[in-house]
Amino acid sequence: MVQRARSAVVFTGAGISTECGIPDFRSPGGFWTRYKPIDYSEFLASEDTRLEAWRRFLMIRETIARAEPGPSHRALARLMDMGHVTSVITQNIDGLHEASGIAADRIIEIHGNGTYAKCLSCGLRHEIDWVSEVIGETGRAPACTGCGGIVKSATISFGQAMPEQEMADAKAATLNADLFISIGSSLQVFPAAGLPVLAKQNRTPLVILNREATGLDGLADLVINAESGPVLAAVTARLDRL
Numbered sequence: 001m002v003q004r005a006r007s008a009v010v011f012t013g014a015g016i017s018t019e020c021g022i023p024d025f026r027s028p029g030g031f032w033t034r035y036k037p038i039d040y041s042e043f044l045a046s047e048d049t050r051l052e053a054w055r056r057f058l059m060i061r062e063t064i065a066r067a068e069p070g071p072s073h074r075a076l077a078r079l080m081d082m083g084h085v086t087s088v089i090t091q092n093i094d095g096l097h098e099a100s101g102i103a104a105d106r107i108i109e110i111h112g113n114g115t116y117a118k119c120l121s122c123g124l125r126h127e128i129d130w131v132s133e134v135i136g137e138t139g140r141a142p143a144c145t146g147c148g149g150i151v152k153s154a155t156i157s158f159g160q161a162m163p164e165q166e167m168a169d170a171k172a173a174t175l176n177a178d179l180f181i182s183i184g185s186s187l188q189v190f191p192a193a194g195l196p197v198l199a200k201q202n203r204t205p206l207v208i209l210n211r212e213a214t215g216l217d218g219l220a221d222l223v224i225n226a227e228s229g230p231v232l233a234a235v236t237a238r239l240d241r242l
């Protein structure tokens with residue numbers, strides 16, 4: 001299927017980065033088995049909750065800062081170079097697709113980006129190191145230096161609106177795809193998981209590659225329950241031999 005594809009879209013979730021040492025959130029022992037996710041409305045409502053959200057974010061960020069692209073990221077970059085894949089839509093905030101050499105304009109980040117923070121009122125960008133310093137020095141959650149508004153990492157929380165442009169780009173890419181491959185996502189988070197559904201509605205073949213069953217396996221033309229790295233490395237190796 002990949003060999004025939006000329007405009008495949010790959011949709012990735014936290015599972016594609018576990019081989020890089022970044023744990024996913026839902027797997028047994030994952031982050032959310034220890035910490036209940038903080039909803040956007042809770043983040044807005046209380047400074048204590050914002051401080052807790054920042055504490056968790058800064059912890060995860062340390063792991064992300066140490067991580068490098070893994071076999072799956074590298075294989076996808078190769079499939080793009082070979083002309084089979086046109087874009088990557090990712091739910092991840094770790095920046096590893098870009099670090100693997102894929103051009104930024106081929107990557108659509110629908111759950112935002114964890115490398116910086118933004119004021120929720122005026123949109124001013126703030127650096128995460130600055131946030132960390134403010135919390136360290138004052139013990140308070142950071143406020144915008146421009147307007148005093150609430151500062152949040154530029155990632156999308158539960159209950160927060162999806163980024164409009166990125167969602168529009170993701171839908172357009174999905175509708176243009178001749179193959180849609182979901183990798184390392186439980187496909188339980190909507191509206192993100194609506195993209196493979198949209199692909200199928202558009203009669204595009206759907207492949208799901210995930211360690212365990214997902215919510216959309218029944219829709220897929222092919223389901224591979226396996227680790228993504230070895231499977232994708234086998235795909236590129238086979239294409240290399242052709």
Ligand code: NAD
Pocket residue numbers: 013014015016017018019022023024025026027030091092093094095111183184185186187188189209210211212226227228229
């Ligand atoms: P998710 O719901 O997409 O689940 C991840 C899936 O990947 C699981 O079903 C798991 O079985 C599978 N998986 C794990 N390792 C795998 C591997 N090596 N090969 C194949 N499949 C594998 O994601 P989540 O963990 O519930 O996280 C929810 C949201 O939190 C994500 O959508 C993302 O926005 C964010 N998040 C991002 C990162 C990151 O940027 N790396 C990490 C954790 C969570």
